Amino acid sequence: MDIELSPDDEAFRQEVRAFIRAHLPPELARRGREGYHSHPDAVRRWTRILNAQGWAAFHWPKQHGGVDWSPLQRHLFDIELRAAGAPLLQQTGFELVGPVLYTFGTEAQQARYLPAIRNADEFWCQGFSEPNSGSDLASLKTRAVRDGDVYVVNGQKTWTSEGHKAQMMFALVRTDAEAKPQAGISFLLIDMASPGVTVRPIYTLDEGLSVNEVFFDEVRVPAENLVGEENRGWSYAKFLLTNERAMSAETPHTRADLEQLRDLAARELRHGRPILDDPLFAAKLARFEVDLMALEAAVLRVLHMAEDDPALTSVASVLKLRGAELRQRVADLAVEALGDIGLAVYPDEGAPRVDPATPKPPAPDHAAGWLAKATFRRATTIYGGANEIQRNIIAKAVLGL
Amino acid sequence: MMQFQLTPEQAALKDSVARFVQREYGFEHRTALLRSAEGFSRAHWTAFAELGWLGAGLSEDKGGYGGGTVENALILEELARGLVLEPILACAVGALQLLAALPPSETVEALIAQIVGGETIAVLAHGEVDDRLAARAEPSPEGWRLRGGKRFVLSGAAADLFLVTATTPDGAIGVFSVARGAPGLTITDYRAVDGRRVCDLAFEDLLLPADARLSSDSDASPAVETALDHLTIGLCAEALGAMDTALWLTRDYLKTRKQFGVTLNTFQALQHRMADMLVETELARSMLLYGVAALSEPDALKRAKAVSAAKAQIGEAGYFVCADAIQLHGGIGVTEEYAVGHFYKRLVLVRNLLGHTDEHLARFARLSRGGNERTLG
Numbered sequence: 001m002d003i004e005l006s007p008d009d010e011a012f013r014q015e016v017r018a019f020i021r022a023h024l025p026p027e028l029a030r031r032g033r034e035g036y037h038s039h040p041d042a043v044r045r046w047t048r049i050l051n052a053q054g055w056a057a058f059h060w061p062k063q064h065g066g067v068d069w070s071p072l073q074r075h076l077f078d079i080e081l082r083a084a085g086a087p088l089l090q091q092t093g094f095e096l097v098g099p100v101l102y103t104f105g106t107e108a109q110q111a112r113y114l115p116a117i118r119n120a121d122e123f124w125c126q127g128f129s130e131p132n133s134g135s136d137l138a139s140l141k142t143r144a145v146r147d148g149d150v151y152v153v154n155g156q157k158t159w160t161s162e163g164h165k166a167q168m169m170f171a172l173v174r175t176d177a178e179a180k181p182q183a184g185i186s187f188l189l190i191d192m193a194s195p196g197v198t199v200r201p202i203y204t205l206d207e208g209l210s211v212n213e214v215f216f217d218e219v220r221v222p223a224e225n226l227v228g229e230e231n232r233g234w235s236y237a238k239f240l241l242t243n244e245r246a247m248s249a250e251t252p253h254t255r256a257d258l259e260q261l262r263d264l265a266a267r268e269l270r271h272g273r274p275i276l277d278d279p280l281f282a283a284k285l286a287r288f289e290v291d292l293m294a295l296e297a298a299v300l301r302v303l304h305m306a307e308d309d310p311a312l313t314s315v316a317s318v319l320k321l322r323g324a325e326l327r328q329r330v331a332d333l334a335v336e337a338l339g340d341i342g343l344a345v346y347p348d349e350g351a352p353r354v355d356p357a358t359p360k361p362p363a364p365d366h367a368a369g370w371l372a373k374a375t376f377r378r379a380t381t382i383y384g385g386a387n388e389i390q391r392n393i394i395a396k397a398v399l400g401l
Numbered sequence: 402m403m404q405f406q407l408t409p410e411q412a413a414l415k416d417s418v419a420r421f422v423q424r425e426y427g428f429e430h431r432t433a434l435l436r437s438a439e440g441f442s443r444a445h446w447t448a449f450a451e452l453g454w455l456g457a458g459l460s461e462d463k464g465g466y467g468g469g470t471v472e473n474a475l476i477l478e479e480l481a482r483g484l485v486l487e488p489i490l491a492c493a494v495g496a497l498q499l500l501a502a503l504p505p506s507e508t509v510e511a512l513i514a515q516i517v518g519g520e521t522i523a524v525l526a527h528g529e530v531d532d533r534l535a536a537r538a539e540p541s542p543e544g545w546r547l548r549g550g551k552r553f554v555l556s557g558a559a560a561d562l563f564l565v566t567a568t569t570p571d572g573a574i575g576v577f578s579v580a581r582g583a584p585g586l587t588i589t590d591y592r593a594v595d596g597r598r599v600c601d602l603a604f605e606d607l608l609l610p611a612d613a614r615l616s617s618d619s620d621a622s623p624a625v626e627t628a629l630d631h632l633t634i635g636l637c638a639e640a641l642g643a644m645d646t647a648l649w650l651t652r653d654y655l656k657t658r659k660q661f662g663v664t665l666n667t668f669q670a671l672q673h674r675m676a677d678m679l680v681e682t683e684l685a686r687s688m689l690l691y692g693v694a695a696l697s698e699p700d701a702l703k704r705a706k707a708v709s710a711a712k713a714q715i716g717e718a719g720y721f722v723c724a725d726a727i728q729l730h731g732g733i734g735v736t737e738e739y740a741v742g743h744f745y746k747r748l749v750l751v752r753n754l755l756g757h758t759d760e761h762l763a764r765f766a767r768l769s770r771g772g773n774e775r776t777l778g
Binding site for chain 1: 435436528530531532533552553589590591592593594599601659660661662670671724727728731732734735736737738742745746749750752753754757759760762763777
């Protein structure tokens with residue numbers, strides 16, 4: 001969005017844009033623009049470039065290795081990163097577990113884990129969902145039983161994003177089976193290399209690998225890896241999920257998508273004319289751009305809200321709901337604009353695939369990645385609290401129905 | 402004429418296809434075929450020929466078994482319930498209907514017999530970059546020389562023979578028979594979203610004998626348009642089978658999946674979602690009857706208008722139903738190892754192939770205003 005920026009913020013934007021232009025390796029940017037999941041090596045390389053500048057943990061407060069930027073400046077930086085096609089920094093570490101650790105963790109935990117997130121020395125995965133506990137997360141059954149100075153963990157997690165790349169997991173585990181569901185849950189940090197941890201890949205509709213099942217068989221976790229108090233894990237998870245919802249609008253990502261879609265539609269001809277000149281297509285693109293403007297305005301509103309503003313809950317759910325739907329529709333429109341070649345499966349070279357023998361189709365570079373995005377994004381309205389759950393939150397917590 | 406009731410023979414055919422899918426085409430079997438070298442089963446193809454399915458949609462005087470468009474639609478609908486990968490749409494509908502619409506000749510009749518018998522897999526190779534026919538056929542001492550190429554030939558990776566459209570020097574469209582392995586033909590195989598194998602063709606000094614031009618001296622445009630109409634309605638029939646199966650799969654899932662201590666079917670919000678999916682499916686089923694009947698319409702403009710109406714309605718309906726089927730399943734719906742997402746992938750193909758919804762709406766609008774341009778766009 002072309003928001004009117006103050007001279008200071010405009011100078012800030014120019015500064016970070018120049019930095020990204022000067023330091024982002026072009027081969028990383030190309031892959032980012034194609035929309036594939038970033039390779040861990042690429043993420044690590046880019047995170048370390050930012051960390052050397054002190055900007056990797058740009059959402060964190062200064063005393064924990066973050067920066068003293070305003071919420072708007074952080075958002076502007078996010079937009080610039082996406083626009084440049086930079087590898088996505090690990091959200092699990094920076095946006096999910098990091099804030100939990102600097103808010104509720106011990107000093108020892110903060111010293112042990114936060115620098116390793118900032119420098120991408122460790123990747124994290126989230127162990128929340130279970131096969132029978134998705135939307136009904138509080139019914140989770142993975143048990144952690146205290147045995148001296150360790151917890152012994154047994155059970156199973158699923159939909160574990162990037163679990164195959166992670167060194168650490170933050171997990172919700174049941175520590176009190178007698179209490180009410182929400183009251184018997186603890187927040188535990190689990191080393192993925194622990195004996196008894198098994199990761200099984202789940203291939204998604206894009207034919208790639210990003211989620212996993214994780215099994216725990218008598219896994220011994222040091223008691224010092226408990227975050228906060230035992231049986232208070234649900235409140236830390238709620239804190240975390242609110243952060244997840246607020247970022248899940250993914251407006252900077254959608255903005256970058258729409259720029260690419262416009263570029264693609266100017267190149268793709270149909271019956272001799274660019275698709276961009278087709279009034280039906282142009283109207284759909286305009287519709288999505290207007291939808292995005294409303295979402296961007298909502299994001300800016302959230303950035304200027306006090307942390308205890310009651311409107312935060314409703315706007316966070318609005319962002320999740322409509323942001324996720326828009327991401328699906330934009331990718332669908334790109335597939336449509338590409339015509340038949342948009343229906344070709346592109347292997348993401350070098351990444352695990354359900355069928356490694358998939359050949360590369362003969363097609364222009366701007367076609368790569370869109371079908372994978374469109375199919376994978378059926379998940380955006382499911383993960384992080386399905387849209388049905390967001391509507392429940394709005395109906396119950398906001399409207400009081 | 403819309404046919405609302407199946408004849409006993411048609412009902413028996415539908416039943417036999419449904420039984421094949423149930424017995425022979427389970428999800429695991431299909432997954433194994435997807436990962437196999439060819440991406441489909443030659444044994445199934447032979448069985449289809451023996452069961453008479455490959456010629457079921459062709460009249461006897463054209464070399465088929467006396468059926469027509471209804472037979473084709475019900476075979477495709479039932480096969481789509483198992484997301485069958487064999488090239489039946491491209492070959493037994495696309496290629497056969499093209500050949501049947503060409504001027505009769507010994508070569509054409511022999512080809513039809515080979516296809517109906519399952520000995521030759523032929524497919525129409527028509528689409529190109531920018532949806533413009535740029536392939537050229539020029540006379541040569543041997544007969545013809547082809548230049549140019551073709552894109553996204555559905556089931557092309559399985560084909561022994563390509564029925565290639567190209568413009569001849571007199572401005573007519575010719576249909577040329579090009580065998581796999583012909584010198585000067587380069588085939589690049591890849592995969593479509595629904596797992597079917599497709600290919601691009603490139604012609605470089607591809608020399609053909611004079612009788613490779615199957616359309617003799619006439620302009621084959623009407624025959625090609627007829628074949629495309631049949632293919633489009635074929636996609637719609639596949640969409641109906643896929644969406645209906647996804648709908649009931651989702652119904653069953655809601656009745657077993659528990660969250661918050663109850664099965665999901667008890668939530669009214671989800672009941673209403675499923676009711677909307679059923680509404681779309683029933684309208685698609687109705688619209689398909691209309692589209693199938695339109696294929697027998699002698700007025701090409703009326704036929705094109707009805708085909709566009711069917712494609713616009715059914716493509717969107719199927720996409721809506723299958724996307725919602727994933728949503729109601731939750732995470733499991735987005736995985737390769739569960740069936741529902743594969744129905745969605747088939748609908749992504751149906752919705753976008755041979756003209757997406759807007760292109761068909763635009764053609765419908767044009768023809769409604771009395772236009773006489775049948776090509777899309």
